[in-house]
Amino acid sequence: SQELEQSPQSLIVQEGKNLTINCTSSKTLYGLYWYKQKYGEGLIFLMMLQKGGEEKSHEKITAKLDEKKQQSSLHITASQPSHAGIYLCGAVLSQGAQKLVFGQGTRLTINP
């Protein structure tokens, strides 16, 4: 089973609607990173969260870290076609770890 579970696996929303993607860990989160990937391309860094309760926003994307629940959520407000892609969460799952572990990704489609 995955150490990081993302839900949903795929999401189709109407342009202009809000949406939320979740990332849940089976272990303590020591750092949580959100990336976006367009099909066949590289990962674009979106945001980094480190402390429980921390919330960051960039344009219409907001990410929050719930340390107690070992979970992070990514919320997009008033979605646009440019938001389409695959969203991946990556996390540090042990202190001193030298790598990021990634979830399987959430494929987001925006319908006009």
Added chain:
Amino acid sequence: DSGVTQTPKHLITATGQRVTLRCSPRSGDLSVYWYQQSLDQGLQFLIQYYNGEERAKGNILERFSAQQFPDLHSELNLSSLELGDSALYFCASSEDSFNYNSPLHFGNGTRLTVT
């Protein structure tokens, strides 16, 4: 543009062959990471180098090896290729050895197809 350059973009080769993937990190970044992305396994960490030295190893097969050169570029060598090695191979870099404050910056990947 992340500043991380990977070549080639695409590679098609036959089973049993050997290939080399190349990565140039962002200017000033000392760490290089290799990841493999496949449909069934997702994004899997392979190996990390910091300033020429191996720092961490993940699920890297014995048929695979990597190195980081004095100019900080890195190469991932894949040998005795099998059909299951077909995947997107990503290189990422960071300023320092991995720490929570420094996100990884990814290249656009090399798509390897083994036939």
